[in-house]
Amino acid sequence: MEVDLKADAAKKASRILAILDENIKNEALKNMALKLVENKREILEANEKDVSIAKAKGVKESLIDRLKLNEKRIEGMANGLREIAMLPDPVGNIEEMWKRPNGLQIGKMRCPIGVIGIIYESRPNVTADAAGLCLKSGNAVILKGGSDAINSNIAIVKVISSAAEECGIPKGAIQLIENTDREEVNRMMKLNGKIDLIIPRGGANLIQNVIQNSTVPVIETGVGNCHVFVDSDADLEKAINIIVNAKTQRPGVCNAIETVLIHKDLAEDFLPVMVDKLASLGVEIRGCNMTKSICPNVKEATEDDWKTEYLDLILAVKVVESIDEAIDHIAKYSSGHSESIITENYTNAMKFLKAVDSAAVYVNASTRFTDGGEFGFGAEIGISTQKMHARGPMGLKELTTYKYVILGNGQIRE
Amino acid sequence: MEVDLKADAAKKASRILAILDENIKNEALKNMALKLVENKREILEANEKDVSIAKAKGVKESLIDRLKLNEKRIEGMANGLREIAMLPDPVGNIEEMWKRPNGLQIGKMRCPIGVIGIIYESRPNVTADAAGLCLKSGNAVILKGGSDAINSNIAIVKVISSAAEECGIPKGAIQLIENTDREEVNRMMKLNGKIDLIIPRGGANLIQNVIQNSTVPVIETGVGNCHVFVDSDADLEKAINIIVNAKTQRPGVCNAIETVLIHKDLAEDFLPVMVDKLASLGVEIRGCNMTKSICPNVKEATEDDWKTEYLDLILAVKVVESIDEAIDHIAKYSSGHSESIITENYTNAMKFLKAVDSAAVYVNASTRFTDGGEFGFGAEIGISTQKMHARGPMGLKELTTYKYVILGNGQIRE
Structure with missing residues (x-):
């Protein structure tokens, strides 16, 4: 042949x-x-x-x-x-x-x-x-x-x-x-x-x-079901900028985010601001029950939403009890590409870096940087989502x- | 299940x-x-x-x-x-x-x-x-x-x-x-x-x-069809010591050698000494035509001998025209484990290191060192013979x- x-x-x-x-x-x-x-x-x-x-x-x-x-x-x-x-x-x-x-x-x-x-x-x-x-x-x-x-x-x-x-x-x-x-x-x-x-x-x-x-x-290579976790100690301005960037700057690529996890302590303050901002940019939000109770106009998320790489202007949102629940959610649903924690808390930042098992784990930055050029490698042949x-x-x-x-x-x- | x-x-x-x-x-x-x-x-x-x-x-x-x-x-x-x-x-x-x-x-x-x-x-x-x-x-x-x-x-x-x-x-x-x-x-x-x-x-x-x-x-892991190449500029004492060690110190392991390649320029001087020494240690030699013409008592090697990991007191021997023929032979028959060149010639040593594509490539040392302990890693789970x-x-x-x-x-x- x-x-x-x-x-x-x-x-x-x-x-x-x-x-x-x-x-x-x-x-x-x-x-x-x-x-x-x-x-x-x-x-x-x-x-x-x-x-x-x-x-x-x-x-x-x-x-x-x-x-x-x-x-x-x-x-x-x-x-x-x-x-x-x-x-x-x-x-x-x-x-x-x-x-x-x-x-x-x-x-x-x-x-x-x-x-x-x-x-x-x-x-x-x-x-x-x-x-x-x-x-x-x-x-x-x-x-x-x-x-x-x-x-x-x-x-x-x-x-x-x-x-x-x-x-x-x-x-x-x-x-x-x-x-x-x-x-x-x-x-x-x-x-x-x-x-x-x-x-x-x-x-x-x-x-x-x-x-x-x-x-x-x-x-x-390739599949990116990426997450941002907004911790209870997050700087909300950083959080909103990073989420908007990671979701909307180029939604069709693998390092764009698909789910935002939000610590319950700041859900009431942060969620309405985030949802308004994203809606103004044409993003459809699909939220958990808690998200819906705070922002009644968002669509309801199903189990499938946590698994999906939308590659589109759609974002799943879930309120979590703790950083541990966020880490567990990522372990269960992530494709192992890129995840970011937004926090001012040093210990939580270190914990997230250590416990999250994805190819790129960020503190206070957009997942959109997972890219050969952005990492300083020059061109890339692809983004590996496996471990070997x-x-x-x-x-x-x-x-x-x-x-x-x-x-x-x-x-x-x- | x-x-x-x-x-x-x-x-x-x-x-x-x-x-x-x-x-x-x-x-x-x-x-x-x-x-x-x-x-x-x-x-x-x-x-x-x-x-x-x-x-x-x-x-x-x-x-x-x-x-x-x-x-x-x-x-x-x-x-x-x-x-x-x-x-x-x-x-x-x-x-x-x-x-x-x-x-x-x-x-x-x-x-x-x-x-x-x-x-x-x-x-x-x-x-x-x-x-x-x-x-x-x-x-x-x-x-x-x-x-x-x-x-x-x-x-x-x-x-x-x-x-x-x-x-x-x-x-x-x-x-x-x-x-x-x-x-x-x-x-x-x-x-x-x-x-x-x-x-x-x-x-x-x-x-x-x-x-x-x-x-x-x-x-x-594991399979080791390993070679020693004795270059025209080899120190013959180092060569004999390394060949004896790599073949007989523990013949049943993957980093023992199976074939010796000898540059034609020193075949007449070196082969009889090597064959005598190995025979005295109970090693059976299987040689190419040139080897047989110099040492008529050795058995004749067949194509299969170049491919075989004997894991036993048997050694295949081939006389080659040049370092290039040695490198070609290794590329064709090696399992990619360990190979060694015996030479005092700097340029040939560097050429061998660069051109031979095996997990461990030696100059003037026994292949028996390919081992986690000998490399300084402590224990090992195995010896990889692949490239990824x-x-x-x-x-x-x-x-x-x-x-x-x-x-x-x-x-x-x-």
Whole structure:
């Protein structure tokens, strides 16, 4: 099958990539950016084909918007690659080194993972982003995009892979699975030994399908059922600003909040102010019984509301007895992405940081900062919501692993 | 099923364990050690039952030796727990912290993984080891041992879990699956959301079965097809000492070597010396054509020999043209465990460290040092031969993950 052949080529390329000079990788990234812009007409033509097929199939407008490219979006892809070229290369960095009593020097050296498979949906800009991040971190990449974007993806990969090869990147470093047959992706998920890691990017169904079926290790990304807890000692101005920001600044993304938990001691003072403010911004509130008794106009929340990632201008609100009830609620319903406590109480802040088990736990800040750029990593390949390997925003370092390097002078074990 | 109920209890316990005071965990470990010794009669009786059942089934002697406990082995288990109590606790450690331009302080805090499943074979000492390491790192553990050791494991877990609970460890922190039905382990491997990680410990079949069937993340451990490459500039005394040590000091373990690669320039001088020395220690040599032409008495190696983890006094030997051929051979046949170059040439040493993609890469030292104790980690739960999350010896730190903790003062995203 296509994926077997491409995985073999990728494995071969990955050995060369792993020891490639940083400057070659950076020159390749800059050339990829240049060639994307130079070949924009060809890419836009391919994209038009995808868009008209999608329209004919009756795909809904929001998905067509994600699929559609224009000059500005191609410039955006090119700029993304230029930014990746400017980030420091983690490969070869020895992060720690220690001496053993027998004189062995043991260090941990960052190295590429090897071959990374990316399974994603209709946004063709993921193609260039993912290829750039994998290349810079010394990994070969096998891209499996959505069938809706197949013509766009073929055009993009043709341009960027040949631009990379012009600069000395081995063939097989950047490849796309062109066959849109389901069997290819099923096969891809079973290629242990040829593919080292699969990162699914897209909706919950796509991610669950990969988790359930892949025998290759998977990093789970994306779903964010995020919470803000307003503690009894909260600064109410900070609280309202953070809640408004985390809910409304960009409601469709995974680090936006979906539920606010409010300590009962300030519910009567705070809730009416918060509800009015959010209502004025077009947010629908769904509240617990206590919330409803204070603000009778809000809708009633059901069990489902505590579980839902709305990705929309809807907010669930619950009044809690204590910080412990807030922590329990988060443990029960959170997807492990981002949570924030608003408090002026030092002990409660420390307790929340320690007890809440999510990728990013905040005190007095908006959850919207859970992002590779905002954390200072530069670009990111996704936000991990699982616990193995990497948690939270995954930048270049998270696309590497390490090996132990041990410097001896003849040591043998007694 | 039993495993569902126990996984629920483990998840509950894991939330308490995650924030437990280090002293409570250490007192519990010391009490577990004490009670193992105090209850040794009961444990030995249960073990005798297992041994006599195994004998009646005709299980072979070497496996019965692994299964069999005696006072000294129980003392060994107890001492192992006491050593774990003395190791530093990684949980809560903030490894790095940085400030962003907006004033956010972002840190990486070590935290437990949650619930860890250990699937292992007949050695009952794994039961106490794994329970101790998981407890110290703040994880709940679900143990699934081999059916041959079921009575021993029940007795051990009864003693150590009640000893732990006496010291304030929550019920559910240490549990054994007592039902030896295959369905339990199949179910265990599908409990995503309840079990966070599965570590298989045992032979290649057990490990492959877990990798193929688990939807829960798995860390692959153990198989070691390790190499020594004797470069053209090798110090021959170091080379012979290291090869003898790595092959014969304990041939049955995963960090022993299975193949020696020898640069052609010193094959004629070095091979006869090496072969004589190893033969005098009872090692059977299987050589390539060139090896045979220099030492006609050695057996001929086949393709299978390059792939085999002998775990025995057998060594495959191949003469290579160059360091590049050695690196290619290792890339093709190694299981990614440990490899060593013997050389006085600086550039070749650095090249080998960079290009060889195994968990531990040595210059001028025996591969037998790939071990948690030898690396300075204290005890280890296994040696990872995969690339995600942890590579090489896995100590307490490798049984944790991290979360980002972010300290703000009202920051919102623009």
